Amino acid sequence: MNIAIGSDHAGYFAKETLKSYLEEKGYTVEDLGCFSEESVHYPVYGKAVAQAVSQGQAEKGILICGTGIGMSIVANKIPGIRAALCHDAFTAKASREHNDANILVMGARVLTPEQMKLILEVWLDSQFAGGRHSQRLEMIKELDDCRR
Numbered sequence: 001m002n003i004a005i006g007s008d009h010a011g012y013f014a015k016e017t018l019k020s021y022l023e024e025k026g027y028t029v030e031d032l033g034c035f036s037e038e039s040v041h042y043p044v045y046g047k048a049v050a051q052a053v054s055q056g057q058a059e060k061g062i063l064i065c066g067t068g069i070g071m072s073i074v075a076n077k078i079p080g081i082r083a084a085l086c087h088d089a090f091t092a093k094a095s096r097e098h099n100d101a102n103i104l105v106m107g108a109r110v111l112t113p114e115q116m117k118l119i120l121e122v123w124l125d126s127q128f129a130g131g132r133h134s135q136r137l138e139m140i141k142e143l144d145d146c147r148r
């Protein structure tokens with residue numbers, strides 16, 4: 001699986017940790033920045049990862065900022081993106097099973113890198129459940145269409 005990853009300065013250390021973790025597990029990871037702990041603007045990186053997923057260059061995306069809130073707001077403005085801000089394994093699993101989330105967002109000032117690895121693993125291992133949730137996704141797609 002091809003995964004796009006991005007962060008701002010607050011999430012840089014966590015991004016590097018998760019990138020190595022994913023590569024060790026055999027995933028192909030496209031790092032869209034940032035590339036140091038120097039202060040940057042999270043919308044730049046949130047947009048880059050969301051567009052990579054929206055345009056099909058990456059199957060899934062991971063975004064990290066301080067709280068995860070800014071990256072979630074940005075990513076969910078891109079059509080086709082269902083970015084889920086997750087703080088634990090339960091929300092990670094539910095975001096895949098119920099929402100078919102295609103971007104996982106986490107806060108580096110909220111979670112430790114070890115907690116993030118666990119959440120990421122659960123998120124990648126969980127599948128969309130379909131059924132009644134499919135109709136709800138169709139309703140979300142309609143919202144994308146009215147923004148175009």
Ligand code: RB5
Nearest residue numbers: 010065066067068069070
């Ligand atoms: C950066 O200081 C911080 O605002 C950012 O990482 C994020 O938490 C925004 O939502």
